[in-house]
Amino acid sequence: MTIQHDGEPRSNAVRKKLDAYVPTGHKTYTPTQAIVTSAEGIWLTTADGKRLLDFTSGVLVANLGHAHPDFEAGYARYAEGVPRNCYNAVSPLEADAAERLIRNMNLPSMEKVLWADSGSAGIIKAIWAAQHTRPDKKIMLATRLGFHGKKGLAGDVTGEVSKNPDVRFIGFPMDEVADVDAVDAAEANRETLLPKFADELDALKREHGDNLLLLITEPYLGAAGSFHPTKWYLQFLNEWCRENEVVFILDEVQSCHGRTGNMYACESYGVEPDIVVLGKGLGNGEPIAATVGRAELLDSFDYGEASDTFSGNPRGCAAVLAALDVYERQPIVEHGRTMAKAMRDGLVALRDEFESVVNVRGEGLVWGVEMSSPEVATAAVLAAYNEDLHLLGPLAKKVLRVSPPLTIQEHELHDGLERMRRALKRVEGSEG
Template structure:
């Protein structure tokens, strides 16, 4: 397949006629419960461009929700996947193992924070990884209770829905949910009391958990180092280290959910490295395998090995084709220095968006790290969420051929997750389109 030209090009309305025809087929065949952000059908993806079936080339600020960090058709990933498919596609690692699974686990032991002895188990989705991290923590500690945070998102299984804060669209009508899940206040600098430090926010959460649950009853604390669906909320400096220190003191397993933040997304291999936090367990997925379904739990050997044989696994967990993709993707990240590239993207994004914030009062906050940046859209009072305005901005970007995503507990956050291999000129052009969309609002 020829390489895609890294240029935005609009040749039809968005969506075009072929996409509209396919959407009609989708409506007739696919459950309405499966949503769609942008109703264009993709024919090819490469670098920072998605080309649709009508020939439009769109700038991709979603990367499949932080998945295609090395691009949508990376040649090294494609080569190794094709080679693996020719040899075999599946045996089930629990039935007849293969080297690729072991090699991925070895690589995770090298890359994840901390120099302690580690083990990993592979799964298919981020939700599976988080749920299995809870299972492992419960087995290791002999305790039941799980602590999570306001604005958290952890997945769509029954347990991870209980752990997720936002009701719509994730939880509405799907209960009852798993029990023994307790929520604490998150450090949210934009909405916390003025002057609250990370340490103070951590103490607020700890006090609540101690009084309402009891540290002796907690198996684990599960936290996203930067919250994803909750609004790209980066806690104040000092928050994560204080929570991790309390967990160590109380014998609680500290679980970092790095499903969205992992694998160079935030300018380092893992977001907890920013403050030197070493989790007991770390859950990963998304960017690990360049779009193939793979997830992992990696952690301290004594915790991971506390589970009885057969207690962890799954038919497709650590599928050999997905493992081949992961090994290729990790090599590309190393060879192309994608952590540094993400950090550079963060400088560009934060610079452009901070300037935009100074020009338009509807942008209440600019935040994030690396290639994981967001703006929070607010009403003129300076604090009330404005989800309808955020939707207007996103729709305007879509019409101009820039794919953006919204998020946040209140639906008023626009997030930017470009592939880490996106050329800088495309990222700059995408910000021009975002700026134009904001400027053209009836009120800014």
């Protein structure tokens, strides 16, 4: 049924037209279905003139905020007069963006860049690279309940069951880090907690021996409900892969460009993967992704084997360059780290005030607020909309995602949290 909201004639007309011409499956369910016509900073304006405070950054894409003046000016400068596409030619922007990205990542294993036109396409290229380099190996390990995309091989390594007979899922810390207050204890309890994860991997090693090709994980489980592991867990996976000659792929499609309090989550967790996949924030909204990693792996393709129409197109590369300029010249990541502390304190206070908030967990400016039930979570998203606060539809049915642009100012952050507080009050009030 078409979503409609009282008092929104223009938005309701768009919602109706959308339903008439665009299949439901094209959109991820969000009960508000805000119709946004323009955006600036952390503010979205709807077709009916409602101004929404954006606690989503799109879906963790516009990390620099909407219409960031320096990003937009840089983008316009780099993109001025460039060809619309360069499939059978090369734009210098592509070479420049690859060089700058590698320099910015600043890890010895980050040697080459394979562009992609979406996060999932970047993941597929990472898997292809491992398969091309080591055709004698087959088994792909993926952390259970991870999300790497819906398409092809990216979908195969997503979730907890796979139609691909070569995929095996392994455990990821969830119960151990269910709430932010539990993380320090889990971090300190490596010796007690590690065997659960190590034994599982060792059993797979005994079963599959040299047939183990790759291990793919997100730094934190995003779509599964924002579970942020201990550092030792990811470091253990990294070491285990190195010892067993398994290609370690880190899916930073969502975590890249400052989300976790560092430019890349590999810095936050102290790991050095063989391949890192970047997306979302990479172009601050321009659709571009990148598979970055060891030359030995990414050079395994011959001409055309990893190319497609839109990957590395001039405008995407212009956006990568313009975003890097802003991150390198302005203290965006440092500012995000400062805001992270205010966010943590604010969300923990909400958890302590409201019974319907079960746990909060997160890092940097990517947080999950676990509600008592899917119904309460959906009601909270709608109540937030009534407070002019934009939230994504719940993750894993009952976790509210809080991920504002990194450029959010402290008073705006408190304003957003206060709107959340009023929304939760409404939800609990209407329940009682």
